[in-house]
Amino acid sequence: MLREKYERVPSGCAVSGILDRSGRRFSGNDIIQSIALMRERSNGLGGGFAAYGIYPEYRDHYAFHMFYDDEQAREISERFLNEHFNIAEAGPIPTKKVSWIINEPMIWRYFVLPKEEKLTSSGLLSDEFVAQCVINLNKRIDGAFVVSSGKNMGAFKGVGYPEDIGEFYQLYNYEGYMWTAHGRFPTNTPGWWGGAHPFTLLDLSVVHNGELSSYGTNRRYLNEFGYECTMQTDTEVAAYLLDLFTRRQGMPLEIACKIMAPPMWDEIERMPDDERTLYTALRTVYGKALMNGPFSIIAAFNSGMVALNDRIKLRPLVAAEKGNVLYVSSEESAIIEICPKPDKIWTPRGGEPVIGMLEEVKA
Amino acid sequence: MISYVLPEFLVMRDENRCIQCQVCVRQCANDVHYLDEKDGKVKADDAKCVNCQRCVTFCPTHALTIIPNPQEFKANANWTKKAITEVQKQAESGAVILTSMGNPQEYPIYWDKIVLNASQVTNPSIDPLREPMELKTYLGRKPDKLEFDEKGRLITKLTPQLVLNVPIMFSAMSFGSISLNACESLARAATELGIYYNTGEGGLHSSLYRYGKNTIAQVASGRFGVHANYLNAGAALEIKIGQGAKPGIGGHLPGEKVGAEVSATRMIPEGSDAISPAPHHDIYSIEDLRQLIYALKEATNYTKPVSVKIAAVHNVAAIASGIARAGADIIAIDGFRGGTGAAPLRIRDNVGIPIEMAIAAVDTRLKEEGIRHQVSVVAAGSIRNSADIIKAIALGADAVYIATSALIAIGCHMCQKCNTGKCNWGIATQDPQLVKRLNPNIGARRLVNLVTAWEHEIKEMLGGMGINSIESLRGNREMLRGVGLTQKELDILGIKAAGE
Numbered sequence: 129m130l131r132e133k134y135e136r137v138p139s140g141c142a143v144s145g146i147l148d149r150s151g152r153r154f155s156g157n158d159i160i161q162s163i164a165l166m167r168e169r170s171n172g173l174g175g176g177f178a179a180y181g182i183y184p185e186y187r188d189h190y191a192f193h194m195f196y197d198d199e200q201a202r203e204i205s206e207r208f209l210n211e212h213f214n215i216a217e218a219g220p221i222p223t224k225k226v227s228w229i230i231n232e233p234m235i236w237r238y239f240v241l242p243k244e245e246k247l248t249s250s251g252l253l254s255d256e257f258v259a260q261c262v263i264n265l266n267k268r269i270d271g272a273f274v275v276s277s278g279k280n281m282g283a284f285k286g287v288g289y290p291e292d293i294g295e296f297y298q299l300y301n302y303e304g305y306m307w308t309a310h311g312r313f314p315t316n317t318p319g320w321w322g323g324a325h326p327f328t329l330l331d332l333s334v335v336h337n338g339e340l341s342s343y344g345t346n347r348r349y350l351n352e353f354g355y356e357c358t359m360q361t362d363t364e365v366a367a368y369l370l371d372l373f374t375r376r377q378g379m380p381l382e383i384a385c386k387i388m389a390p391p392m393w394d395e396i397e398r399m400p401d402d403e404r405t406l407y408t409a410l411r412t413v414y415g416k417a418l419m420n421g422p423f424s425i426i427a428a429f430n431s432g433m434v435a436l437n438d439r440i441k442l443r444p445l446v447a448a449e450k451g452n453v454l455y456v457s458s459e460e461s462a463i464i465e466i467c468p469k470p471d472k473i474w475t476p477r478g479g480e481p482v483i484g485m486l487e488e489v490k491a
Numbered sequence: 492m493i494s495y496v497l498p499e500f501l502v503m504r505d506e507n508r509c510i511q512c513q514v515c516v517r518q519c520a521n522d523v524h525y526l527d528e529k530d531g532k533v534k535a536d537d538a539k540c541v542n543c544q545r546c547v548t549f550c551p552t553h554a555l556t557i558i559p560n561p562q563e564f565k566a567n568a569n570w571t572k573k574a575i576t577e578v579q580k581q582a583e584s585g586a587v588i589l590t591s592m593g594n595p596q597e598y599p600i601y602w603d604k605i606v607l608n609a610s611q612v613t614n615p616s617i618d619p620l621r622e623p624m625e626l627k628t629y630l631g632r633k634p635d636k637l638e639f640d641e642k643g644r645l646i647t648k649l650t651p652q653l654v655l656n657v658p659i660m661f662s663a664m665s666f667g668s669i670s671l672n673a674c675e676s677l678a679r680a681a682t683e684l685g686i687y688y689n690t691g692e693g694g695l696h697s698s699l700y701r702y703g704k705n706t707i708a709q710v711a712s713g714r715f716g717v718h719a720n721y722l723n724a725g726a727a728l729e730i731k732i733g734q735g736a737k738p739g740i741g742g743h744l745p746g747e748k749v750g751a752e753v754s755a756t757r758m759i760p761e762g763s764d765a766i767s768p769a770p771h772h773d774i775y776s777i778e779d780l781r782q783l784i785y786a787l788k789e790a791t792n793y794t795k796p797v798s799v800k801i802a803a804v805h806n807v808a809a810i811a812s813g814i815a816r817a818g819a820d821i822i823a824i825d826g827f828r829g830g831t832g833a834a835p836l837r838i839r840d841n842v843g844i845p846i847e848m849a850i851a852a853v854d855t856r857l858k859e860e861g862i863r864h865q866v867s868v869v870a871a872g873s874i875r876n877s878a879d880i881i882k883a884i885a886l887g888a889d890a891v892y893i894a895t896s897a898l899i900a901i902g903c904h905m906c907q908k909c910n911t912g913k914c915n916w917g918i919a920t921q922d923p924q925l926v927k928r929l930n931p932n933i934g935a936r937r938l939v940n941l942v943t944a945w946e947h948e949i950k951e952m953l954g955g956m957g958i959n960s961i962e963s964l965r966g967n968r969e970m971l972r973g974v975g976l977t978q979k980e981l982d983i984l985g986i987k988a989a990g991e
């Protein structure tokens with residue numbers, strides 16, 4: 129059987145996310161508790177977390193989280209990293225023995241900045257330079273996998289139930305202003321650590337529940353803009369689309385969401401002129417970026433997060449607010465578990481993004 | 492010279508059923524049936540029969556059956572009946588064998604070796620009777636990205652697009668090659684369906700200008716009937732470079748078909764042959780094509796998308812890329828099964844490549860060059876049913892052109908004798924007696940029915956795949972699997988084998 133990286137695997141899942149818009153940092157306990165409640169929605173073959181604001185002492189460095197299959201992969205990768213970056217700190221990510229978690233790879237972390245001369249000779253902005261390096265590492269070095277590479281954030285994932293993964297990484301020892309989590313139910317894979325969610329690209333992380341029937345179309349579309357979907361996962365598609373629209377094309381986040389889950393043509397026809405022109409243009413130009421089929425995703429980036437459902441809401445998604453804190457999750461119960469009395473709780477309509485931004489960014 | 496060519500068909504008349512009403516005599520423009528004055532019985536000259544089945548359909552007592560002549564030559568796998576007959580014909584005529592409709596030879600039909608996917612468990616199928624299912628399609632040039640101002644308002648203005656309710660259009664068939672009633676059937680149906688029909692290279696009859704909103708006006712190498720009003724009459728323009736049935740050669744409308752109406756529409760003298768040259772004599776290279784595209788855009792004040800139609804030939808992918816770069820908004824590709832009103836048989840049966848391969852290659856090539864999203868691609872050349880359409884779109888087409896199936900809908904029985912101008916069904920003829928057999932209201936009704944039926948089927952298949960909008964099928968080759976294909980064929984089609 130092909131390793132998951134080379135074969136597309138459908139999966140069902142649970143997702144959860146918490147953001148304190150004020151920027152207050154809190155430990156990983158809440159997110160673990162929330163995702164643990166939805167154990168039914170996972171099958172122990174993948175769990176993971178993205179945490180933002182956890183490395184304030186290195187806030188301007190790119191934090192590389194790496195998986196290595198063996199010592200050799202580590203040596204080659206480190207040679208690559210040394211060549212392209214100044215490494216401020218390196219070391220294994222602390223983990224704790226948990227009986228359910230087996231076959232873990234070597235898990236390392238590096239805080240790095242691109243070497244000035246490399247950056248100059250590449251002619252790229254530093255984000256793009258880092259993104260290229262990540263792609264090269266994943267493609268070229270056998271047995272090495274970049275788990276995350278953003279600033280002041282990190283992904284922690286593996287094969288197991290999410291709460292065990294949280295325990296394994298001791299996420300209660302970290303403090304962040306935003307957390308997302310994923311419990312996975314892949315249908316036919318022995319589980320590969322790299323294949324667990326979140327999927328990341330720089331500071332963008334995506335956790336996703338669903339299966340895209342438009343995968344083939346989306347992938348070919350992204351390919352035209354230089355994205356190669358090597359992981360064969362729908363999550364990768366969602367992440368690249370967001371990256372293309374928001375980072376590379378500089379589009380407002382709401383608009384990007386309306387491309388990925390647009391209103392029906394019927395609805396568009398009933399809109400006032402300006403809106404109708406806008407939505408018609410979006411669907412005409414970006415039709416191949418429509419994500420069809422069931423999904424609920426939570427995408428997070430340093431400045432906030434967005435939760436989005438497919439346009440006919442074939443997967444569950446609930447949102448709630450209490451004070452500065454925004455909660456999104458596959459199930460209401462997973463929110464109530466950690467926030468028994470929210471100020472407001474609602475079920476967003478299909479295709480209606482729930483966007484939460486850090487206050488300092490909003491201002 | 493006595494002809495050695497045996498009749499292709501035999502007319503079988505059941506004498507017990509025949510009531511000697513002579514309907515067949517009156518219906519047959521080929522003069523097959525006649526009343527034998529001697530015994531007062533209706534008889535047939537089999538040699539003239541083309542098997543168009545007009546008489547079979549209209550005989551009130553179902554007395555008629557047309558069968559292939561069972562007479563065989565001595566068995567020979569190499570010198571088949573067809574091969575021998577063709578030599579005999581040419582020895583008698585000294586001429587190119589003319590024929591019509593699309594390539595009927597036994598080449599593989601890739602549509603029939605491709606199967607579709609459906610959702611089970613992990614991804615729900617969608618029921619088109621209960622959920623919206625969107626087939627709306629925009630054809631035309633698309634920018635790389637839309638620009639917004641700081642308030643998030645759209646700045647970019649889109650260039651003109653064709654809007655289709657269903658990703659199906661009626662392909663180019665000229666007035667001249669087909670009758671005015673056939674043209675009118677297509678025009679009315681396109682209007683009712685919210686799609687487009689293509690004028691072909693014969694200009695636009697004055698009575699058809701009112702269907703302009705649903706018309707694509709074609710400009711071919713003969714420039715017949717091309718003038719300012721014509722260019723501005725339709726919703727889009729199409730430059731015809733080639734046609735799947737006869738890549739590399741021009742067209743020939745015999746003088747007999749050029750009556751008063753055709754003459755006025757094409758702007759040529761009555762009774763003169765209308766010969767379109769093989770190439771456009773102002774297009775000898777891709778730069779020249781660019782000039783014509785922009786000349787047409789200038790002439791229509793940039794209000795209409797311009798399509799360029801080519802036949803699917805060996806390096807179709809590179810040509811399509813050049814066309815996209817030359818500024819075409821739509822590229823129409825016509826496969827080697829595509830029909831025609833008249834073509835030399837050797838050309839029809841031997842030149843060009845299957846549309847399935849061509850579409851897959853073009854889509855991939857344009858994708859690799861990062862320009863696929865900028866242009867629309869239309870597949871033509873024997874789309875026989877809704878499953879062919881689904882497969883064409885999943886291989887990368889934005890929409891399809893249909894012509895042969897449209898003609899079958901209005902009565903064509905595929906006798907492949909359009910070139911004779913004696914179409915008994917009132918389609919490929921200019922004989923007023925024959926033309927009036929085709930009532931444009933009924934023709935339009937049958938076309939609307941056909942497309943509506945296909946629309947239902949497309950929705951059903953899309954829903955089965957868990958897709959509720961046609962754009963999510965475009966180039967979605969994950970939805971296709973090949974059965975009985977070589978690895979090379981699978982690679983070109985860009986699909987996996989069933990079970991993979």
Ligand code: SF4
Pocket residue numbers: 504508509510511512513514515516524533546549550551552553554555
């Ligand atoms: S139409 Fe039928 S019944 Fe009438 S003459 Fe011809 S074969 Fe006989």
Ligand code: SF4
Pocket residue numbers: 543591592898902903904905906907908909910913914915916918919
């Ligand atoms: S259009 Fe008429 S002549 Fe041509 S194939 Fe059909 S039935 Fe025969």
